[in-house]
Amino acid sequence: MYITVFEEHVRLAVDARASGHATADDDLTLALAPLRRLLAKAQEGPLTAVYGVLTDAYEQAELPGRIAGLGERTRRSRTSWGRRRLEGRSARMEARSAELEATRAERIAEAQRRVAAFVSDLDITIALFENSFGLECALGTPGAQAAPHPSDAGPSFPELIRVEEPWTPSTEVHLDLQLRVWRTAPDRLVVMFAGYEPAGHNLAPLVHQILTEHPDDSVEFLYEEVTNALSMGYYATLTVEDDGTVTESRLNDAPALTTLHQRLGPSLVETGRPADERGVYGGP
Numbered sequence: 309m310y311i312t313v314f315e316e317h318v319r320l321a322v323d324a325r326a327s328g329h330a331t332a333d334d335d336l337t338l339a340l341a342p343l344r345r346l347l348a349k350a351q352e353g354p355l356t357a358v359y360g361v362l363t364d365a366y367e368q369a370e371l372p373g374r375i376a377g378l379g380e381r382t383r384r385s386r387t388s389w390g391r392r393r394l395e396g397r398s399a400r401m402e403a404r405s406a407e408l409e410a411t412r413a414e415r416i417a418e419a420q421r422r423v424a425a426f427v428s429d430l431d432i433t434i435a436l437f438e439n440s441f442g443l444e445c446a447l448g449t450p451g452a453q454a455a456p457h458p459s460d461a462g463p464s465f466p467e468l469i470r471v472e473e474p475w476t477p478s479t480e481v482h483l484d485l486q487l488r489v490w491r492t493a494p495d496r497l498v499v500m501f502a503g504y505e506p507a508g509h510n511l512a513p514l515v516h517q518i519l520t521e522h523p524d525d526s527v528e529f530l531y532e533e534v535t536n537a538l539s540m541g542y543y544a545t546l547t548v549e550d551d552g553t554v555t556e557s558r559l560n561d562a563p564a565l566t567t568l569h570q571r572l573g574p575s576l577v578e579t580g581r582p583a584d585e586r587g588v589y590g591g592p
Contacts, residue, residue, distance in 0.1 A: 531543070532580070
């Protein structure tokens with residue numbers, strides 16, 4: 309948030325210099341402008357670590373309920389095949405829960421270490437600027453009430469402007485999908501389809517329909533296969549090729565998934581389509 313505010317000051321300083329009304333403060337802002345990229349890069353490590361801990365904590369909190377639900381379904385299973393399948397899924401979830409619990413303290417300590425190192429680097433940087441430029445970087449005198457800063461309200465996330473469950477597109481393609489749309493900038497959208505099956509070529513007309521509905525926006529497409537009886541699910545980016553077809557690239561590594569959660573915020577999980585825990589082929 310502070311980096312975003314600094315970028316606004318830089319743009320104002322550039323405009324002031326172009327109009328011939330730059331002040332000493334504007335000159336200093338422009339001199340410090342190259343640091344923005346360094347600060348943005350330096351904060352990636354701490355942010356990734358913190359969001360990774362939060363994502364794992366959410367998953368760990370959800371697993372006991374899912375394991376209990378599978379246990380109940382296992383007891384009601386009418387076939388040995390169904391029981392074995394459910395017992396296998398329950399065992400995998402229990403192993404995942406144990407893994408998260410075993411590494412929880414280590415991951416929290418690593419996130420704290422990265423944040424502390426970043427804050428320490430900032431303190432050193434502030435001290436250098438104070439000594440070099442004779443500036444006072446303190447926010448105010450002790451006991452004085454500081455003016456509220458926009459970042460005090462916490463991190464800012466894009467607005468979720470559309471949720472349709474299920475989505476009924478105006479095309480000849482009939483798929484069981486959820487549609488969500490986030491506005492990440494005045495002219496940028498993130499569109500996510502969610503279903504219980506892997507993404508297929510039949511998504512192409514739906515992608516083109518969205519592009520037609522938003523001709524003035526740059527649209528990024530994503531797909532989520534929701535957890536179901538046959539798959540643990542995944543997220544993927546969708547790319548429109550030159551020939552009009554749509555290809556997917558799965559987000560398989562932890563940093564990519566963390567970045568996705570970081571970009572879209574809590575609404576990604578809170579408004580997602582629920583997992584399908586129903587059995588198949590003679591199961592419970």
